Amino acid sequence: MDALDVARWQFGVTTVYHFLFVPLTIGLSVLVAILQTMWHRTGNERYLKLTKFYGKLFLINFAMGVVTGIVQEFQFGMNWSDYSRFVGDVFGAPLAIEALVAFFLESTFIGLWIFGWDRLPKRAHLASIWAAAIGTNLSAYFILAANSFMQNPVGYRINADTGRAELTDFPAVLTNKVALITFPHTLAGSFLVAGSLVTAVGLWHVIRNRGSADTGAYRFATKFGSWVVLVASAAVLFTGDIQGKIMTDVQPMKMAAAEGLYTTESPASFSVLTVGSLDGSREVFAIKIPYLLSYLGTGDPNGTVHGINDLQAQYATQYGAGSYTPIIPVTYWSFRFMIAFGMAAGAIALLVLWSQRKGRTPSSKWLLRAGLAMPVLPLLANSFGWIFTEMGRQPWIVFGEMLTRNGVSRSVSLAEVLTSFTAFTLIYATLAVVEVKLLLRYAKAGVPDVSEQPPTDDTDDAERPLAFAY
Incomplete structure (x- = not known):
């Protein structure tokens, strides 16, 4: 074992762990915005309850995603400095735009959404969650554009004097055919995760809290989430088919x-x-x-x-x-696990919808267990999908241009990489426990009391204190 092996393990572990939060954040931001839009248009209180309920789960996940994502960029300088030196001129451009535009857009408007329930006009507050959702999805696109350069390098030239890749056509990087199909495929996978969470939590309350005053809200959430899963499943298959053809062409x-x-x-x-x-x-x-x-x-x-x-x-x-x-067993089986877990989530969504046909209330313990497994299944599918994407590219770190073994930092010792790997793993394990406990705690708590409605006019009361939405 050498520094290269540990650096690869560290990047793999931190990347897969970080991506446990990313698809839920991407998908749930849009679903929460849709629920709030439904409340805005109908005035039905159950949509407001669901907006705040799932909005809280979204915020918990968003915070964890930001924390774990910071480590990713640090690793480029710590463990992969030769790679960063080679591709920094190209790779840095979409990442810089992601940080300066997309991330600031989502983080700013999430703040306005959190603290604006009692301060902003109703329409402005609704616009803030949609702006945050758009920013979240834009972040995904710029990051995927950078990753797609590693899969299919375009819009660059190699400087013979410096040995570095130099950006020559930024629009070509943004319109890389790998990025153009990977983005909708990733979005579909994200909605698969988010819809599964909405379904699982709603189903748990429908079965365990039968006859409660909020049963109607939970029944709607269960159906809403299940339909999202089914539509997302179809989109995953459609975009995956196109992605397979492009992959056959370029890789x-x-x-x-x-x-x-x-x-x-x-x-x-x-x-x-x-x-x-x-x-x-x-x-x-x-x-x-x-x-x-x-x-x-x-x-x-x-x-x-x-x-x-x-x-x-x-x-x-x-x-x-x-x-x-590449390592054939890893590539072969990760591809099949990706497909199998994604299809399993879609099958459970069909069962959930069938159990509620014609106003029926589901009561099966087996259905409840299957429903509770739903959020895990698409998470596993997404994780195996990225393992397949990155491991299948090996031994290249930039396909056709740079081998992975040539991208590692030559000045970083095995002991130093082991130390950071151990520290990150322990920190991430702690954060995982915190994340799961918070999600379970607030999911079990149920929808909040919204008897005090947010103001719908433009009244500006300077004496009114800032109010956190929850």
């Missing part, structure tokens, strides 16, 4: 590794289960669906999909001697 090795496809096939079959040799060079046993992989990869049932061994030979000739194959 054919990743697609081959995802399918355990060792030799080029035309037409190519989709692998339901593949067992490879111990040295990872050939297929031993496989269960396949004919023609499906060709369609997923090229849009043509008879299309050609290149295999691992052929691509390895091509890359060795193109880039020099060495292994250009």
Whole structure:
């Protein structure tokens, strides 16, 4: 074990942990804004209760996401300084815009939304949560644009004198075809997570607090969340199909590794289960669906999909001697876990909607257990999706331009990386406990009492104190 191994583990652990909060923040910001809009348009008190209820869960998650996200950028300078030096001119531009525009937009208007219930006019207050939601989604886009450069470098040139990548076409970076499809795919996955949380919490209260005064609000939340999950599931499949075709074009090795496809096939079959040799060079046993992989990869049932061994030979000739194959079992199984967990959440959403057909009230303990698992399933799907995305790109840190082993900080010792890795892991474990306890505590508490309605006029009472929404 050396500093490179630990640096990779540290970045992987902190990134996956951080992304547990990101999709919930992205999706829940929009769902809370929709609920508040429904209250604004109808005046129905149950929508106000749900806005404040899920808004509180959103704020808890947002705060944790900000804390864990700060560590990500520090690591570029600490453990990956050679990578930062090489790609900083390109990578820094979208990240700078994300910080200066999108993050300040969301953080400023979240503050106005939190403290503006008793201070802002009703329309201005509604606009603040929508501005925060827009800022949250813009943040996602700029970060994904930076990541997409690592997957498919565009809009740059290599300075032969400095050995650095220099930005030549910023619009090309922002309109990278990988970013253009990764963004809606990530949004769909985020709504899958947020809708699952809304459904799970609402279902718990419907079953456990049967007959309470707020049962109608919880029933609506359960249906609302379930429909969001179903629509998001369809969007994930649609965008994932497009993403697979683009991936086959720009990163054919990743697609081959995802399918355990060792030799080029035309037409190519989709692998339901593949067992490879111990040295990872050939297929031993496989269960396949004919023609499906060709369609997923090229849009043509008879299309050609290149295999691992052929691509390895091509890359060795193109880039020099060495292994250009990712860890096949990790790539293969993370791709399948991503799909399986996402589909499971959609299936549970269908069961929840079926249980409430024609005004029925669900009561099954098995349904409750399945519903409580819903938020975890899409979180796992998102996590495995990013593991697949990043591990499938290996051994490249910037595809075709820089190997991961060449991006690590040469002046950082193994002991120093181990120290920071241990510290971050312990801190993150503590934050995880805090996050789960806070979410469970406020989710169990139920919707708040909103008997004192926020003012709907433009009255400016200078003597009225600032009021926190909760």
